[in-house]
Amino acid sequence: MNASHPHVDDLLRPLTPQVVGVLTRRFGDFGAAEDAVQEALLDALAQWPAEGVPDNPKGWLIQVAYRRMIEQVRGEQARRRREELVAARSPADHWTSPAVDRVHEADGDDTLVMLFLSCHPALTPASAIALTLRAVGGLTTAEIGKAFMVPEATMAQRISRAKQRIRASGVPFRMPEPEERSARLASVLHVLYLIFNEGYAASGGLGLHRVELSREAIRLARTLHRLLRGFPHGDGEAAGLLALMLLTDARRPARTGPGGVPVPLAEQDRGLWDREAIAEGTALLTAALRRGAAGPYQIQAAIAAVHDEAATAEETDWPQILALYGLLERMSPNPMVSLNRAVAAAMVHGPATGLALLEPLADGPLAGHHRLHAARAHLLEMAGDLTAAVADYRAAAGLTASIPERDHLTMRAARLAASL
Amino acid sequence: MKYMLLMQFGPQSGIAPMDAWxxxxxxxxxxxxHDVNRGLVEAGEFVDAQGLAMPDQARIVRAGEGGVPVVTDGPFPETKEFLVGYWIVDCEGPERAYALAAHISAAPGLNGEPLNMPIEVRQVMAAPAQEL
Structure with a gap:
């Protein structure tokens, strides 16, 4: 119903966390406020495209959500609990209609508080992602369900349980204390990264019904970056993450061929890359790096930028990429980073060096992982050991959970086998 | 009416493994x-389609003492066929489901020859309890 009204979507989504913030502070119940705003959102999606956007969209949403809250409060089921809650937390004048046109200076803060709350480390990543997309992103439950290919009712339940968990953990509705802020910010960045990645990798099945999760992740990262400006040591990694997303997403038009089959970086038509996104990402990154100590997201963005700068695959500055992966590996050790460093090392020093670096990874958490087999296949192919490369491509194809990737790896194996 | 079309493979299906293609x-x-899926979506008959990971990654789970999961690896008897993927379609009736299954069965394989693989057609129990 709303798919054909991107204008209404664009208007509603940034307003959502602000309205949830207003209602939460008024009723002292984040979970119920978030539900009420979701209903107001559905009303807006049903009415605005046909009847026009109201003069004060935010005031409209607050009023509708407020009414929903009151309906809930008066509802038979939760009567006693709600009445106590409202009586305890709402001053008398709040029973009258809210001052809808009052400009609230805390809008941005509310969005930020909501991000910290929705990405709380007490939640599983899947729950945090769902809650963030709804409470902060302003997506409907149906849209989120479609994006993750689960029924709407399942997604509604996942969000509801996430809110119960937040309530049970007793996290207050305000900014985290300064001493825990950096750890909490890391959770927020991670959740936004996962949302982006889910959209970018399009990991599941056929990808027939996905909303633009990457676009949504970029919008949220942009908001986070803007809101953190001025926080001490706050915005560097937010800028890094936003730059990483922009520099990666810039390649989207070249990344898949017909049927969604992935096209490797070296074979992409670089003329299709989004120059504007690359310029914006590079500018963000340069400014962030100038401000101080680089974090892991900035390093990853820098690697993406080096790739994006190369006019052809052959012109890629592999020594610089190798150095950046070395830095990243020391900063946040992780077998996937080691794997990427091995591939970069092969590009600089030859496949034998890369294969030697891959060897110890086969005994770690990447044992039996398709990426390890795919990387080894690639390096074996470079080294001219085609028979072994075919075996590794086939092993990788049998292990990936992505159908387009499986198709790509199977094709790769078949092409090599045919050339033997 | 909803039907599940189950695509099976196995040593008995007499199909050359993709390695040889x-x-x-x-x-x-x-x-x-891809065309099959696109066609089903365009016809308004698509409900779901999934591919399954290869059976060497499959596990059999039974509840042990106190309900703890007891997990055993395959392999399943070598003679048996295994499920590689399925579609759920919502179509007019059994004739249409059979036609769709036959179309999928004839997917091109080695040298572009039709595979004629077995597709099991099962009705999904989704009918209303009684006619009005």
Whole structure:
């Protein structure tokens, strides 16, 4: 119903966390406020495209959500609990209609508080992602369900349980204390990264019904970056993450061929890359790096930028990429980073060096992982050991959970086998 | 009416493993499967389609003492066919489901020849309890 009204979507989504913030502070119940705003959102999606956007969209949403809250409060089921809650937390004048046109200076803060709350480390990543997309992103439950290919009712339940968990953990509705802020910010960045990645990798099945999760992740990262400006040591990694997303997403038009089959970086038509996104990402990154100590997201963005700068695959500055992966590996050790460093090392020093670096990874958490087999296949192919490369491509194809990737790896194996 | 179309493979199906196919054969097969899904969506008959990981990754789980999961690896008897993927379609009736299954069965394989693989057609129990 709303798919054909991107204008209404664009208007509603940034307003959502602000309205949830207003209602939460008024009723002292984040979970119920978030539900009420979701209903107001559905009303807006049903009415605005046909009847026009109201003069004060935010005031409209607050009023509708407020009414929903009151309906809930008066509802038979939760009567006693709600009445106590409202009586305890709402001053008398709040029973009258809210001052809808009052400009609230805390809008941005509310969005930020909501991000910290929705990405709380007490939640599983899947729950945090769902809650963030709804409470902060302003997506409907149906849209989120479609994006993750689960029924709407399942997604509604996942969000509801996430809110119960937040309530049970007793996290207050305000900014985290300064001493825990950096750890909490890391959770927020991670959740936004996962949302982006889910959209970018399009990991599941056929990808027939996905909303633009990457676009949504970029919008949220942009908001986070803007809101953190001025926080001490706050915005560097937010800028890094936003730059990483922009520099990666810039390649989207070249990344898949017909049927969604992935096209490797070296074979992409670089003329299709989004120059504007690359310029914006590079500018963000340069400014962030100038401000101080680089974090892991900035390093990853820098690697993406080096790739994006190369006019052809052959012109890629592999020594610089190798150095950046070395830095990243020391900063946040992780077998996937080691794997990427091995591939970069092969590009600089030859496949034998890369294969030697891959060897110890086969005994770690990447044992039996398709990426390890795919990387080894690639390096074996470079080294001219085609028979072994075919075996590794086939092993990788049998292990990936992505159908387009499986198709790509199977094709790769078949092409090599045919050339033997 | 909803039907589940189950695509099965196994040593008994007499189909050459994909390892032996040429790149062109594989490409044609992949494109065919994309066309099948696109066609089902366009016809308003698509409900769901999923591919399953290979059976060497499958596990059999039974509850042990106190309900703890007791997990055993395959392999399943070698003679048995295994499920590689399925579609759920919502179509007019059994005739249409059979036609769809036959179309999928004839997916191109080695040298572009139709595979004629077995597709099991099962009705999904989704009918209303009684007619009005």
């Amino acid at each position: 040429s790149p062109e054969d594989i490409k044609a097969h992949i494109e065919f499967m």
